[in-house]
Amino acid sequence: MEQPNSSYLDAFAKGDEAFKKQLLDILRTELVEDIDLYFENLNKKDYPQAKLYVHRIKHKMGMLGLEKSYALANKYEIGLLESDLNQQQYFESMLPIMTEYLNSN
Amino acid sequence: MKSIIVDDEQLSREIIRHMADQIPAIEIVGSFSNAMQAIKFLNKNEVELMFLDIHMPEFSGFDLIETIKSPPKIVMISSDRNFAVEAYEYDFIVDYIVKPIEFDRFKKMFERIKKRYAKKENVAKPSTNGEQTITDDKLYVNIDRRLVKIDIPSIDIVEAKGDYIKIKTDKKNFVVHCPLKRIEEKLPKDKFLKVHRSFVINIDKIVDIEDNSVLIKRDVIPVSKGNRNELRKRLNLL
Incomplete structure (x- = not known):
């Protein structure tokens, strides 16, 4: 599986560790909320709303250097418009990996 | 350049603010997590530039654009490339940046805006008589005690x-x-x-x-x- 990294955040923070920590804190908090709301809406089969949270999580994948996952999340996001869940399994498999990475940084 | 940020993700707002802070000409005067807050602010305050996310719950960036009477210059910011063409149909959308944003791209956006809106040689300086005020290519006219902006x-x-x-x-x-x-x-x-x-x-x-x-x-x-x-x-x- 693809693994997250902090290249983007490092480049962005330019050595300002406090700022990097601030961003990681926000990422961690928002990701938990996004995941909860994603599953909540998916379970209700409210795909347009679930799509919105896939979109938000996709952005966070980009920030964590998960390029392949970002591309697949994009497909999943588009697929949800037509209730297409083909990419669901891969997308959801990345969520604990992202969470674990953020919790350990 | 008085600017606001409208994005439902705090992370994005922080990143945009951080980048804007490195460009002295950009002054962030407001940062909002939803379109309604931004609309209220825009109704009461003069804003020259808005960093606007497209995908937001309930009220999208495009909904916001359709709602406000005199939009400022807008930089659309989205993880989604698919709306770029639609965005450029609006005259006041001056750039479209795909997330995650790189600072070089952000600087380029600002240079583009500066170039596009460079002061025209013959535009008069702001007046103080209260009837009309001109800023760059905008004219403000006093109608029923309100200053209304005209391009x-x-x-x-x-x-x-x-x-x-x-x-x-x-x-x-x-x-x-x-x-x-x-x-x-x-x-x-x-x-x-x-x-x-x-x-x-x-x-x-x-x-x-x-x-x-x-x-x-x-x-x-x-x-x-x-x-x-x-x-x-x-x-x-x-």
């Missing part, structure tokens, strides 16, 4: 009507208590010309010309004998 390039014709002037633009008309001479002095002289004692026209909007009149959209505007030579000089005649 100068959108003006077709200004017509004197006694103590009032009627400003005709692409979208709507404005009647303002002001002498024609005052607005004539404030409009860029390379674009606008007084062709008659009651008419100032936007030269770019001329459709065709007869000996003693010009056609602008469906309006036939008289041209005084004394102004014909000046009008001809301004045109790119073959």
